[in-house]
Amino acid sequence: MTRRFRATLAWDGSAWFGWQRQVGAPTLQQELERVLALIEKAPVVVEASGRTDAGVHAHAQVISFDLQNRIPVENLHRVLNDLLPEDIRVLSVQVAAPDFHARFHARAKTYEYRIWRGSICPPFQRHYVLHFPWPLLETEMIAAAAVYAGDLNFSAFAASDPKDVHGFSKVRRVHSSLLWREGEQLIYRVRGSGFMKHQVRMMVCMLLEVGKGNLSKEELAARLQPPYAPKACAVPARGLHLLSVEYDD
């Protein structure tokens, strides 16, 4: 009897070439499929709520997969953490409804981007923040972050996807978009229905342009209107954290 599983994972993305399996570079999907295949003694396909780029960290990514193996779920949890490297941890595993799908059923995601403002970036933070010690108009950035909330066309905030030959909609719903100062860090947190490739990193890069005085809040808002141009810049992946994924249940 096949059981479908749902698991929640945390990982330090520093050493991984992102989620999606690829030839010649270690990826998270491959590593999870490798370990699950050891348990199943047959190939296993793992779906995540979405892909993440190389260097992006996950605090609670959700995945789904099927197993025929009759291993008790608590043992599965333990053996996964025994077999996986320390920079990937399975926080929880449960048996899911047979039609549960980590990607198709995801309703919302929350990402955080961390910018270290102090002149020296502590060595313990170096993989988890963008170090930006130069002057920024932080108050203007905080105000500009609100521009991204709503049902908006993020065409200017998505990496070109060669697979997008059908011209999929670039409209996404952003439930909340907040920037604040916390000690030596600027924290940007965004919750939305879904995000395109590089979208959050491009949104943050444009907030930095506002902070540098290169762009006003109004000019930023105009990038979300036709002609959706020019294309936004993107900040490095290391400061990006997937905090959570929400489902209907």
Add this chain to the structure above:
Amino acid sequence: MTRRFRATLAWDGSAWFGWQRQVGAPTLQQELERVLALIEKAPVVVEASGRTDAGVHAHAQVISFDLQNRIPVENLHRVLNDLLPEDIRVLSVQVAAPDFHARFHARAKTYEYRIWRGSICPPFQRHYVLHFPWPLLETEMIAAAAVYAGDLNFSAFAASDPKDVHGFSKVRRVHSSLLWREGEQLIYRVRGSGFMKHQVRMMVCMLLEVGKGNLSKEELAARLQPPYAPKACAVPARGLHLLSVEYDD
């Protein structure tokens, strides 16, 4: 004119084979001497307040060194951070008294040891804590930590040093020795006049023995009295953090 400098450093010890220069393994002293020699265009010797083992982290280690080079101190600070890898940061540099010596003049040091008690160690913590999710008598450990405070003979809590042919005193003054629970962590913090090789890691290992019920507080106290035996065990270096070094000035 030779100037003596005093600098405060933070480092992530994960990738380093400890402080002391050695052949065939990257050490912090070597890396600092390499970078300072690039600036001085001549060999430079760097002294730290004390050696640290491979894997031990520093939040504010103090070093001293001499330069003939007339570089302004602010530029020295910047160029050091430009030349050093991201896992070593110079927090501050200043010109010191000509006789200042990071080791001989150190009056007290504070170390912290972090034990992760949750069943899953977050990937972001993996290099900075000992993961010990098994049962512990934490209240007994908290009480036993006080045993280490005072002027005590730590012979049972020092790695054998082949260089110690003269039988140096193993008496050390511990100003404070505290253990507490903080969220999912047990934190042990000790401030003392100085510590011998492996001393803090051995002190923590014996507190864990109390936590496992293998040793009472009274039996632990007896190890600090003649015959100072048996020798204590030691916990892994990754959970050990040098927090600060104090000087008279």
